[in-house]
Amino acid sequence: MSGKSMAYIALRLSGLVLIGGAILLGATIVILSFEPVINQVFSPRISLLLLLSAILLLLSLPGMYGGQAGAAGWLGLVGYALLQAGIVLLIMIASPPILYPSLSEASGENLAAFVLGIALTLGLLLTGIATVRAGVYPRGSGILLLAATAGFFFDFFVAEFLPPLAGQVGSALFGVLLALALAWMGLSIWRGPMRLAE
Numbered sequence: 001m002s003g004k005s006m007a008y009i010a011l012r013l014s015g016l017v018l019i020g021g022a023i024l025l026g027a028t029i030v031i032l033s034f035e036p037v038i039n040q041v042f043s044p045r046i047s048l049l050l051l052l053s054a055i056l057l058l059l060s061l062p063g064m065y066g067g068q069a070g071a072a073g074w075l076g077l078v079g080y081a082l083l084q085a086g087i088v089l090l091i092m093i094a095s096p097p098i099l100y101p102s103l104s105e106a107s108g109e110n111l112a113a114f115v116l117g118i119a120l121t122l123g124l125l126l127t128g129i130a131t132v133r134a135g136v137y138p139r140g141s142g143i144l145l146l147a148a149t150a151g152f153f154f155d156f157f158v159a160e161f162l163p164p165l166a167g168q169v170g171s172a173l174f175g176v177l178l179a180l181a182l183a184w185m186g187l188s189i190w191r192g193p194m195r196l197a198e
């Protein structure tokens with residue numbers, strides 16, 4: 001099998017993996033928005049869903065970036081690097097309840113989580129801008145990613161100062177927008193990998 005056909009298969013599969021990770025992450029965020037766990041440890045089910053979605057996203061984001069790397073330029077590269085780092089936040093949040101099932105208290109404010117949250121926000125923002133500018137994936141997916149960025153910023157930095165319902169609605173909306181944006185990109189990769197590979 002030639003290197004070009006292997007790249008074709010890998011890129012196409014990364015689209016499917018991206019769709020799976022997007023759907024899992026979106027569903028998990030929506031579930032969390034209806035079952036708020038403020039200052040509590042996530043349930044094993046939520047932790048497992050978050051961990052699986054993070055793994056799928058970490059596996060598929062290189063293909064997503066690679067598909068538009070030439071057109072996205074430095075902005076796309078920086079966005080991709082920050083997005084990859086930000087996904088580590090999901091692993092950091094999901095791991096303790098799985099590794100330590102008897103854990104009953106959530107960790108408090110954490111500098112690492114804050115920095116990774118900033119990386120995720122900037123990664124979403126720059127990837128959204130790069131996607132819209134590059135024109136490789138549907139522009140609508142980049143616009144949805146930018147809308148999801150606004151939702152994440154709202155949830156991460158603003159919602160804690162508002163009534164709980166605002167945070168729940170904001171979280172659910174963020175989850176849906178993010179899942180739609182990433183799944184749309186994944187579908188675009190799955191359906192048109194030859195054009196992207198070129």
